[in-house]
Amino acid sequence: AEEENAEEESSDLDSSSEEEEEEEMNGITDTNESKEREKEEEVKEDQAVEQEEKQTEEKKTDQEKVQIKIPSQPAVFIPVNRSTAVQEARLKLPILAEEQVVMEAVRENPCVVICGETGSGKTTQVPQFLYEAGYASDGGIIGITEPRRVAAVSMSHRVAQEMNLPRQVVSYQIRYEGNVTSDTKIKFMTDGVLLKEIQKDFLLQRYRVIIIDEAHERSVYTDILIGLLSRIIPLRNKKGMPMKLLIMSATLRVEDFTDNQKLFRTPPPVIKVDARQFPVTIHFNKRTPLEDYTGEAFHKTCKIHRMLPPGGILVFLTGQAEVNSLCRRLRKAFPFRRGNTAEDEDDDSSESMRKFKKAKVKKTVSLPCIDLDSYSALPMDEGDEDREAGVGDEEDGDEDLDLGDDPADGNEKADPSIPLYVLPLYSLLAPEQQAKVFRPSPPGTRLCVVATNVAETSLTIPGIKYVVDCGRVKKRFYDRVTGVSSFQVTWTSQASANQRAGRAGRTEPGHCYRLFSSAVFGDFSLFSEAEITRRPVEDLVLQMKDLNIEKVVNFPFPTPPSAEALAAAEQLLVSLGALEKPPQRRTVKEMQRAQLSCPITALGRAMASFPVAPRYAKMLALGKQQDCLPYILTVVAAMTVREIFEDIVVFFLVRPAHSDEENSKITQRRARLTQMRRLWAGQGASLLLGDLMVMLGAVGACEFACCTPKFCEENGLRYKAMVEIRRLRGQLTNAVNAVCPEVGAFVDPKMNPPTEHQVLCLRQIVLAGLGDHLARRVQAEDMLDPKWKNGYKTPLMDDPVFIHPNSALFKTLPDFVVYQEIMENTKMYMRGVSAVEAEWIPQLLPQYCHFGSPGEVPSPWFCSSSGTVRCQRSSTFFRVGWPLPAVEME
Numbered sequence: 002a003e004e005e006n007a008e009e010e011s012s013d014l015d016s017s018s019e020e021e022e023e024e025e026m027n028g029i030t031d032t033n034e035s036k037e038r039e040k041e042e043e044v045k046e047d048q049a050v051e052q053e054e055k056q057t058e059e060k061k062t063d064q065e066k067v068q069i070k071i072p073s074q075p076a077v078f079i080p081v082n083r084s085t086a087v088q089e090a091r092l093k094l095p096i097l098a099e100e101q102v103v104m105e106a107v108r109e110n111p112c113v114v115i116c117g118e119t120g121s122g123k124t125t126q127v128p129q130f131l132y133e134a135g136y137a138s139d140g141g142i143i144g145i146t147e148p149r150r151v152a153a154v155s156m157s158h159r160v161a162q163e164m165n166l167p168r169q170v171v172s173y174q175i176r177y178e179g180n181v182t183s184d185t186k187i188k189f190m191t192d193g194v195l196l197k198e199i200q201k202d203f204l205l206q207r208y209r210v211i212i213i214d215e216a217h218e219r220s221v222y223t224d225i226l227i228g229l230l231s232r233i234i235p236l237r238n239k240k241g242m243p244m245k246l247l248i249m250s251a252t253l254r255v256e257d258f259t260d261n262q263k264l265f266r267t268p269p270p271v272i273k274v275d276a277r278q279f280p281v282t283i284h285f286n287k288r289t290p291l292e293d294y295t296g297e298a299f300h301k302t303c304k305i306h307r308m309l310p311p312g313g314i315l316v317f318l319t320g321q322a323e324v325n326s327l328c329r330r331l332r333k334a335f336p337f338r339r340g341n342t343a344e345d346e347d348d349d350s351s352e353s354m355r356k357f358k359k360a361k362v363k364k365t366v367s368l369p370c371i372d373l374d375s376y377s378a379l380p381m382d383e384g385d386e387d388r389e390a391g392v393g394d395e396e397d398g399d400e401d402l403d404l405g406d407d408p409a410d411g412n413e414k415a416d417p418s419i420p421l422y423v424l425p426l427y428s429l430l431a432p433e434q435q436a437k438v439f440r441p442s443p444p445g446t447r448l449c450v451v452a453t454n455v456a457e458t459s460l461t462i463p464g465i466k467y468v469v470d471c472g473r474v475k476k477r478f479y480d481r482v483t484g485v486s487s488f489q490v491t492w493t494s495q496a497s498a499n500q501r502a503g504r505a506g507r508t509e510p511g512h513c514y515r516l517f518s519s520a521v522f523g524d525f526s527l528f529s530e531a532e533i534t535r536r537p538v539e540d541l542v543l544q545m546k547d548l549n550i551e552k553v554v555n556f557p558f559p560t561p562p563s564a565e566a567l568a569a570a571e572q573l574l575v576s577l578g579a580l581e582k583p584p585q586r587r588t589v590k591e592m593q594r595a596q597l598s599c600p601i602t603a604l605g606r607a608m609a610s611f612p613v614a615p616r617y618a619k620m621l622a623l624g625k626q627q628d629c630l631p632y633i634l635t636v637v638a639a640m641t642v643r644e645i646f647e648d649i650v651v652f653f654l655v656r657p658a659h660s661d662e663e664n665s666k667i668t669q670r671r672a673r674l675t676q677m678r679r680l681w682a683g684q685g686a687s688l689l690l691g692d693l694m695v696m697l698g699a700v701g702a703c704e705f706a707c708c709t710p711k712f713c714e715e716n717g718l719r720y721k722a723m724v725e726i727r728r729l730r731g732q733l734t735n736a737v738n739a740v741c742p743e744v745g746a747f748v749d750p751k752m753n754p755p756t757e758h759q760v761l762c763l764r765q766i767v768l769a770g771l772g773d774h775l776a777r778r779v780q781a782e783d784m785l786d787p788k789w790k791n792g793y794k795t796p797l798m799d800d801p802v803f804i805h806p807n808s809a810l811f812k813t814l815p816d817f818v819v820y821q822e823i824m825e826n827t828k829m830y831m832r833g834v835s836a837v838e839a840e841w842i843p844q845l846l847p848q849y850c851h852f853g854s855p856g857e858v859p860s861p862w863f864c865s866s867s868g869t870v871r872c873q874r875s876s877t878f879f880r881v882g883w884p885l886p887a888v889e890m891e
């Protein structure tokens with residue numbers, strides 16, 4: 002269950018659809034031909050109608066443009082039997098005053114935007130308005146998407162309760178669970194779930210209304226959904242089965258949706274809901290704690306509890322571990338109920354390690370033994386049902402396991418007369434636990450909720466008077482070089498800090514204590530950026546191709562990623578075999594167009610279902626060969642989690658001044674960590690897998706030692722990373738099994754080291770995945786420049802790159818290597834390096850090679866000594882061709 006939880010709530014992305022464009026028709030790649038024809042007709046018809054519409058529209062005045070009448074209003078009114086208490090509470094919500102306005106706008110427009118402060122009643126009430134107006138009669142469903150699982154589950158419960166309807170009528174569906182039945186009328190789901198449904202039924206025929214909630218969060222899936230729905234809505238209208246789209250946002254910044262000709266030719270009306278907000282006094286800290294903001298939050302909360310009048314406290318921290326740790330400290334300081342911590346047991350680590358020692362093996366070079374055509378994928382027209390995919394994790398719950406009590410526990414003297422009722426709140430928390438924050442706290446206690454930014458907009462906790470804001474948020478960052486994501490804690494935006502403060506003024510005037518200075522606040526960005534602009538997009542492009550959106554460049558993104566980012570993504574996916582190679586065209590323009598609309602391949606579909614970057618997904622797809630899957634799963638998990646080792650340099654720089662004794666300790670530890678890495682790297686054949694072998698060895702040894710914190714500490718491994726790797730291995734194993742059940746992958750924590758033959762296969766699989774990260778060793782003499790000493794040439798860079806001194810291959814300097822990423826500090830260093838045999842390149846990466854005909858003498862103008870390799874077996878020669886794309890000369 003933990004593994005399941007660890008997955009992203011909205012990672013259910015895996016659906017298919019087609020996209021129709023205004024000027025030109027998109028290729029519709031549906032596996033079902035008749036369906037395809039039908040849809041093509043639809044699109045053509047649609048284009049004709051659109052054309053017509055365009056012409057008539059031009060004649061209209063601007064004012065007329067705003068409203069297009071659609072005869073779609075349901076005639077019925079469905080009564081709801083609410084309790085008096087519920088009815089009274091509802092009437093206090095600001096959105097109730099706008100019911101008429103909202104319903105009129107919905108009747109008259111295909112798409113409506115609703116903006117209103119958190120707590121104004123959007124999520125709970127708008128679905129009820131629609132239900133009462135009959136939008137869920139005649140078998141239709143009202144669908145509401147949430148970017149977070151917590152919100153989908155808790156909101157469905159809340160609405161069911163308010164409407165006095167059973168859960169099989171007001172239901173939810175998240176990735177792994179749900180209570181949707183054939184009686185469901187109102188369905189809360191994560192955005193990923195709806196994307197998946199679009200794949201099965203592009204027209205979403207079961208829905209009468211789709212509400213995109215929390216659109217201000219600008220999650221990638223929400224953005225894609227809005228883009229898709231902007232096309233689905235007109236299609237549905239044309240089919241005489243009108244569907245409505247409501248976009249709900251907590252902020253007024255909705256221009257990306259409204260002033261966007263590509264998205265909605267007629268700007269949708271925006272309805273503003275005035276929230277009844279009580280004044281909130283903001284208190285800034287004089288100083289800004291850079292490190293221990295959790296400690297600062299603890300002291301502030303204690304102070305509020307001891308000195309200030311009754312009223313709930315809401316503390317914002319960035320992640321699950323912080324939340325749990327603060328809860329524990331607070332419970333200890335103000336005992337109400339006891340927290341429990343279980344410490345892991347120690348294990349005899351040296352014994353376990355001995356078991357994992359590498360056998361001494363000789364280096365062997367042989368022709369490829371992996372088969373590029375043998376990958377884990379079902380035929381295109383099968384198995385779409387059960388695939389589950391998605392990328393990564395959610396923002397607040399990603400990592401973090403509890404590492405035990407904080408040392409400063411219980412220093413505050415508490416006033417025992419009023420107990421503090423402390424509750425955690427974060428996305429991965431079990432639903433029963435989450436639900437507690439909405440219930441009244443026990444009499445005579447003060448409620449204190451310690452939350453991540455789930456409490457910022459998606460959920461409203463009753464009775465909060467004090468907000469403590471750490472000013473930070475945990476965000477996903479994407480590595481431009483590898484496309485791999487990581488989580489980092491950064492300052493939040495001004496808009497989001499103000500949202501947090503607003504939580505204190507829902508029921509009476511409140512106070513917000515910011516754990517940072519006003520100067521720091523002034524430096525915050527005004528708004529948080531849309532996620533899509535902060536990341537490379539190859540995974541996104543792959544997901545969209547999996548939705549059968551071929552021309553991703555033409556997709557109506559609310560905020561489009563750059564054209565270059567899209568083109569680079571497409572090119573990478575073609576070279577990985579996830580997309581079909583574009584056919585040769587005559588003109589440059591034709592060529593460019595073809596390159597930007599490549600359809601997905603069967604391999605691509607399999608890759609799309611693995612929640613990791615496409616390069617790693619390719620490795621997983623090839624991983625079943627020669628029983629390599631457990632190792633590939635581990636290596637991919639380790640590469641995705643990254644930073645599995647304590648950084649040797651950073652680790653020793655933590656404390657600035659060292660005594661002699663300390664220095665000698667440091668030297669000892671350093672030597673030990675280096676020794677461990679050497680041990681894991683093994684020798685001979687295994688050494689050539691390089692840094693990936695070190696990762697594999699580290700994870701293997703750690704699992705043999707039952708992954709204890711002690712083992713990690715002693716051997717320089719990050720405990721959190723190890724735990725994350727374990728989870729991710731489980732998740733990836735499920736994904737592989739879903740795509741290719743006959744592989745029967747399972748997680749074997751105590752795996753044995755790979756055989757020599759398997760190491761060879763692993764190196765080849767890694768090469769097939771990291772092909773565009775190939776580097777060739779260049780002799781300084783060849784380049785006539787000493788800066789190339791021990792340097793490597795890569796396709797995209799003019800300057801040399803180097804093997805990092807920490808690398809297992811630092812001294813080996815193989816002729817060809819692939820690398821996981823390049824980091825720049827004093828030099829450009831490759832990290833995660835693995836050696837490649839030259840002979841493998843033409844067979845595993847033909848797309849990067851220039852081929853000559855058999856027997857042909859290579860042109861001396863073309864080749865430097867290490868650039869040309871003669872393939873003994875086929876007696877052809879090839880040259881590793883840079884830059885891309887390669888031209889074949891068969």
Ligand code: CDP
Binds near residue numbers: 118123460
């Ligand atoms: O979506 P929006 O933020 O506009 O508001 P909402 O989530 O519909 O919440 C409306 C009101 O219902 C809030 O003020 C909460 O106090 C209340 N509510 C609650 O008490 N318990 C829940 N589980 C959900 C909402």
Ligand code: MG
Binds near residue numbers: 120125214458459460
């Ligand atoms: Mg809401």
